[in-house]
Amino acid sequence: MSTKVANAAATDYEPVIGLEVHVELKTNSKMFCGCRNEFGAEPNSLVCPICLGFPGTLPVINRKAVEYLCKTGLALGCSIAAHSKFDRKNYFYPDMPKNYQISQYDMPLTTGGSVTLPSGKRVRLNRIHLEEDTGKNVHAGGRMAGAEYTLIDYNRAGVPLMEIVTEPDLSSPDEAEAYLVQLKAVLSALGVSDVKMHEGSLRCDANVSIRPAGSSALGTKAEVKNMNSFRSVVSALEYEIARQKASLAAGERIVQETRNWDEARKLTYSTRSKEQAHDYRYFPDPDLVPLSLEPATLERWRAELPELPLAKRGRFMESYGLSDYDATILSADIPTAVFFEAVVAASGEPKAAANWMLNDVPRALEKHGLTIESTRMKPGQLAELIKLVKSGTISGKAAKEICEAMVADGEDPQAVIAQRGLAQVSDEAAIAKLVDEALAANPDSIASYKAGKTKALEFVVGQVMKASRGKANVEIVRAALIKRLE
């Protein structure tokens, strides 16, 4: 082993990560034409001469997309450009109807700003700009080169796309994930995007490099693409960091290149694309006039901003006494937060409400393929359930069963209790009778208990509960049993 390699191997490296996140904006129509902006429609059903780049057509800016981007910028503390413009990014690709993409090159709509992670770390943003999405290619045989034929769906072509670029501020794959989770929470709070990574409304590319720990210089970066979930972002980053470390340890140089994440094989591979040779020949789009924003418009948009996840988290911790962890989860998703607050309002029990919203409700939703928005359960019903547990009318175990029924069918808790006979038995005489029966059936346990084996007590409690089909109030059973044995 050469000295150089030995040195490299001995060096402790730290990763430097920057993310480029593409977010499809949830406007009614596309960026530059009137076509509906919708996911999952029949291929090439949401197209018109403009988004197909027909001869003679011209783009017209969708003001709503500008508003959505600016609101995102305002929420993230970016400076909004009073004057910006659109440029053409020229390259030939079959999913681009005009063989250029209308984007923003040197005058993006926003610069600066940051995303604050729950840890308190601020991830600085470089810019957010507006552009149009491309269509989708389907190559017979999987790859374009040598494909027998290529099919193109232009439904997505021209959908408004916002590109959010960070500074290289992220120092681990987990931090990258935390950033994505936080960004997604902000965007869904703003209502500007569906932010569904599996439908492609949120897409993430990563610039990854490594450098000797403590160094401030940046190493040569690789751009990692094709990651389809937050999970795969973490895996891809972990793989890529390890790969770069191994390369340096082996005395190799890191090449600036684009690498695709292969989800099946769990590795990144070089696309060997001519990406580096690309000259996009950016120039201002002469079909569009420069975009100017009035300060009054920005102020109106600022006033319309909803409460953002981090502020909501703080309020949940302060007003409801929730833990940092619970508050973070409940504030990250707007429908969940709204439901939770409604349950709190109806029950006056924030901690119990949080417990249900964090555990049994999501479990039941998942089991029945529902979401908090699609379930027929009402916040008032869950509040009622919480009250019934608190008053001892039902056992905790029965409550879980009722909760699932409520989530699945939207039934009232009282109805489920009546139907299934789940009311808790707290009647002491009835319980005393069950205790007597259990003791009679298990004389050995009495001896064991008297010999100091407390485990025996719990065994008998279990027998009583079984006999009552779980309906006996367990505290009363235990008290009655101890009283009988002593």
Place this chain on the structure above:
Amino acid sequence: MRTGHEIREAIARKQTSALEVVEQALESAGRLETELHAYIRLLPERARIKAREIDAAVTRGDKLGPLAGVPIAVKDIFTVAGEIATAGSKILENFRSPYSATVVEKLERAGAVIIGKTNMDEFAMGSSCENSAFFPTRNPWDVTRVPGGSSGGSAATVGAGTVPIGLGTDTGGSIREPASFCNIVGVKPTYGRVSRFGMIAFASSLDQAGPMTADVRDAAQTLEVIAGFDEFDSTSVDVPVSDYTAALRDDLSGVRVGIVAEFEAEIGASDPALAALYKAAYADLERLGATLVEVHLPHARYGLATYYLIAPAECSSNLARYDGARYGRRVQNGGDVFEMFERTRAAGFGDEVKRRIILGTYALSAGYYDAYYVRAQKIRTLIKRDFDTSFAACDVIACPAVSCAPFELGQKMQDPVSMYLMDYFTIPMSLAGIPALSVPAGYVTGLPVGLQIVAPAFEEARMLGIAHAYEAATGHARRREPPLAGAAR
């Protein structure tokens, strides 16, 4: 009957019918076509249907549009719903447009009857109509000569008297030069005055649609119809459209006409006969009451170089969409999709188009962008300022529209730069985005030549008014008939 306004009057008064007028125009177009080659495609069925609609409206006593029953010819760069639009190129020879250009819709709503789509230099790149991928159009004044370009087909058919109104586009002179060559009026409006939606793009920051007509009144009437803001064109400007016909005048008292010192020196040196003709034209303006003042356009001499960076740069991007994937011609001999793009474009574009795509691609390339494209934009600003300064001293500018009389076919085809020089006097106005027109100014060795009148942005009414006074007093076009005349007049 020769002009559009005369035809409309005759139809309104039931002296003739729209169908009769259209049949005459179709007959004339068909008869002259073997020599003139003005049309890529005649649209007889569509024309007859529209004409019958006008006649029905006349019978019902409906209020008639300002161009009711007037037959017009439309450059094949405009889309007409359901019809083929080639832009003079093989690559679009089978492209049928699903929609109509805004100007086409406006013209049809005003009652105009489109009889056909006219020939042009491919994608409007040329000054002689010889760059058409299909055939060259001839000049009705001499069929061995070019009609000018790129709107050569519209100029030739209006010049021959087949129709009174043609629709053209002007990027660096493509309306004014052929209008001059064919003895008609051609107007390039202010950039943004007329919608570009549905006009196949050559150079987006320069392209403007405009009328090419038998007289100034028809030009004013047609511009009034097609001008105005269009929500489908962000570069169209929301400035009210003036009543251009009301602005037409007969004397020029109180009008200050700027004469460009640099242009006079240029033409005096290159073509003394033409220079003398323009001197006579300026004297006519003076006789009508105008005061001549000398103005300067010191940066105009850089116009050509500036134009040949900006226009090709924009066209290199605008024409990228012609790849065979979605419409138009496709050449596919195996290979992947990129090979299909290359083969389609290699076979579909002509030499001049390829030349300009290469020029523009180069001008926008990394490392050259600042030296070429950015610098060209700066010179464009200087040229614009020259005009601003000049218009502080005058109301309009009068200057040559062309640097020579119509030339022979083939004469300049082997020398692109001499062809580019044809637009020397028209390009500065295009770069400045200001309105300019060509109005017949007389003949050099029997061939027609036009006078260019230029106004500040959105002052089309003033420009047309002055042109009208000049036309009324001189009547150059009324005085002679071209050898290839369209119809019994």
